[in-house]
Amino acid sequence: MPPPFAGLWAEFVAPAAVAEALPLLASRGLAVNLAWKVTDPAEDARWALVDAAERAGVEVRPWLLLAEDDGYWAGADNAKVFAAAATSLTRAWVARGHAPTTLVVDLEPAHGRVMALETALRRRPPDLRTAWAALRAAPSAERVRAAEGTYRALVDGLHVEGWRVHLTTLPFVVDGGGVGGRALRDALGLPVDAADWDVVSLQAYRTLFADAACALLGQRLGGRLYGPHLVQTYGRDGRRHFGDRAGLDLGLVGEGVYPSKLYADPADLAADLAAAAAAGVPAHQINVYNLDGVLDRGPSADWLRAPDGVAAPTRDRATRLTRRAIGAAGRLVARRRG
Secondary structure, eight states: OSSSSSSSEESSSHHHHHHHHHHHHHHTTTTEEEEEETTTSSSSHHHHHHHHHHHHTTOEEEEEOGGGGTTTBBTTTTHHHHHHHHHHHHHHHTTTOOOOOOOEEOOOOOOHHHHHEEEHHHSOOOOHHHHHHHHHOOOOOOHHHHHHHHHHHHHHHHHTOOOOEEEEOOOGGGOHHHHHHHHHHHHOOOOOTTTOSSSEEEEHHHHHHHHHHHHHHHHHHHSSSTTTHHHHHHHHHHHHHHHGEEEEEEEOOOSSSOOOOOOOSHHHHHHHHHHHHHOOOGGGGGEOOOOHHHHHSOOOGGGOOOOOOOOOOOOHHHHHHHHHHHHHHHHHHHHHHO
């Protein structure tokens, strides 16, 4: 039976724990998108894991993450820093005798900006003034255009060397349409159209949408607003924008950079996998966040089952209204940026 998705994100799990999970991953044909933090001192353990994964037949895809002061994720403001780190990593990878594989580029607003927004929205009442200031702290259009050139050159060079490059980014990059969509991507500092990425996956984490709704509306109302329909709509629009390169990231099974709502049980993941399939996104371009949660919230095998069928999920009003609001924000940004 083919695997229900391509791989699992591993951001905080120790290399030793990933190594212990290799037989399970190999038996399911799953890859690991392994956080490759430039600040992580456990470099020897990380390389040992890559060696062990190669012997076990598990693909490890290095997911390059910078220092928090440099933005952590790739973006418009740190394009040159990221490109230099990516070049260093891929050369070291090959120098150690490993064949080129897939480099993961996680394109998001700078870490400090995201954390300021997240902190402001979690206050009671939410600090909307600070949140708005974080949203407005956008790189200039000139900086975004310069970053596009940097990422284009990086990806083209990696392709020549035999690497694939997988872009993962916020789902909002397909909201707004036309000029509004471009303005929204620029405001977020996300030059997604810059390069010939092999895969462009949208982080359609409906648990994070629910978490934001809870922060604004309270747990009772916000926790029940979003269903798998959100995943289907982003999968569908991702394919409209990026064609066959479009993928999806689903979750959350375990916590990420900051505490958030998680899937209640494996049935939640199965519902999102079915919604992605209904949108036409192939299983080999779907990844699940994260391995940490799969190992901690066992039985692990329950999280790795294929969904029953691909029926389209029930539409929900929250998804429609939220995406309309994001699109309207993009058009407003376009007018203001002129």
